[in-house]
Amino acid sequence: MLKKLVFILFIPLIIIGCSQNKDVSEKENNIIEKEIDILQKDNATEEKNDLLIEEENKKTEEKVEIDYKKIKPNELGHIMIVMYHGLVEDNPPSPYQRTIEDFKKDLEFFYENGYRPISMRDYIDNNISVEAGYTPIVITFDDGVSSSFSLVEENGELKPAPNCAVDIMNEFAKTHPGFEARAIFYINGDNDPFKGAGSFKERLEYLINNGYEVANHTYSHAHLSEIDEEEIQEEIGKVDEMIKEALPGYTVDSFSYPFGERPVEELRYLIEKGIYNGKEYNYKIGLREGPSAPFYPIYHIKFDPYNVPRVRGSEGKEGDLWWYLEYYKNHPEYRYISDGNPNRISIPKGYEENIDKNSLGDKELYIYTIEE
Numbered sequence: 001m002l003k004k005l006v007f008i009l010f011i012p013l014i015i016i017g018c019s020q021n022k023d024v025s026e027k028e029n030n031i032i033e034k035e036i037d038i039l040q041k042d043n044a045t046e047e048k049n050d051l052l053i054e055e056e057n058k059k060t061e062e063k064v065e066i067d068y069k070k071i072k073p074n075e076l077g078h079i080m081i082v083m084y085h086g087l088v089e090d091n092p093p094s095p096y097q098r099t100i101e102d103f104k105k106d107l108e109f110f111y112e113n114g115y116r117p118i119s120m121r122d123y124i125d126n127n128i129s130v131e132a133g134y135t136p137i138v139i140t141f142d143d144g145v146s147s148s149f150s151l152v153e154e155n156g157e158l159k160p161a162p163n164c165a166v167d168i169m170n171e172f173a174k175t176h177p178g179f180e181a182r183a184i185f186y187i188n189g190d191n192d193p194f195k196g197a198g199s200f201k202e203r204l205e206y207l208i209n210n211g212y213e214v215a216n217h218t219y220s221h222a223h224l225s226e227i228d229e230e231e232i233q234e235e236i237g238k239v240d241e242m243i244k245e246a247l248p249g250y251t252v253d254s255f256s257y258p259f260g261e262r263p264v265e266e267l268r269y270l271i272e273k274g275i276y277n278g279k280e281y282n283y284k285i286g287l288r289e290g291p292s293a294p295f296y297p298i299y300h301i302k303f304d305p306y307n308v309p310r311v312r313g314s315e316g317k318e319g320d321l322w323w324y325l326e327y328y329k330n331h332p333e334y335r336y337i338s339d340g341n342p343n344r345i346s347i348p349k350g351y352e353e354n355i356d357k358n359s360l361g362d363k364e365l366y367i368y369t370i371e372e
């Protein structure tokens with residue numbers, strides 16, 4: 001089967017557009033000699049590159065463990081980021097809340113339709129290890145509300161409150177092989193995040209010890225477009241400090257804008273970096289509240305790190321989760337489809353120009369064509 005496929009390993013090549021004149025006499029002037037010298041070096045480089053391609057192809061073909069024709073990986077496709085707030089028993093007060101039953105329905109649909117949750121860490125680091133043929137999805141919860149996550153004490157032990165989202169995901173993962181419980185919680189500082197049993201530190205420890213993540217949503221759920229330079233840094237810096245004090249050594253580098261609202265343009269740089277209380281904070285990602293752009297992976301040329309879109313975990317309205325799920329049902333070609341190998345980025349031929357090669361780090365880029 002593999003023999004039917006033609007794989008092309010993409011290595012930047014110096015394309016030489018002229019041929020070498022072998023009749024040039026030794027008496028020609030220095031400039032020409034220099035040019036010949038360069039051409040000869042280029043020829044040598046080209047031969048070396050040909051050898052390198054051959055070698056790399058051989059190495060890669062040995063490592064190719066999937067049927068490209070069947071799986072058709074597309075690792076430039078969309079990775080949806082879903083935004084939840086809290087869960088309610090019934091009658092959600094707004095489309096920002098989800099009922100427990102509907103949240104379970106979302107997980108079931110993801111599972112049955114080839115979506116697998118990944119961590120924000122792996123999304124930011126481009127370290128995506130879902131099985132071949134599957135689409136990664138990132139699950140987020142804003143505001144630190146107890147129905148998303150809280151602890152109860154039982155026989156002296158802390159465990160997730162029944163039917164909070166973490167409890168539901170833990171149970172779901174137990175009964176659905178291949179599904180890992182992954183989600184990131186964006187918290188504020190002034191509302192006793194994850195109110196319930198345990199200290200702030202114990203709550204955060206539970207999350208990160210169980211595959212979840214925690215990050216920053218400003219101290220007081222601020223309208224960032226309405227406050228000044230100093231206040232923005234205080235809003236971000238305070239929560240940054242809270243999390244880092246509770247979890248020494250933990251990396252906090254993603255941010256979600258309250259109300260999806262960014263600072264005025266000239267102050268947006270303060271999301272990436274700022275100082276509060278003598279300590280610097282650094283963020284790589286700023287999440288909006290809505291589909292502000294398509295869901296690109298970080299190495300897409302149009303990836304905009306401080307304007308990263310999310311869909312509301314809801315249904316009905318255009319741009320909400322279930323609208324997108326329907327959209328991808330009709331347009332599966334837009335989905336990110338994994339090759340199953342986190343170290344290799346597999347792209348169908350013809351899409352190369354959308355890759356920002358500087359963002360690939362040490363990942364192997366693999367452009368493939370399938371002979372019809």
Ligand SMILES: [Zn+2]
Pocket residue numbers: 142143217221258259
């Ligand atoms: Zn919020």
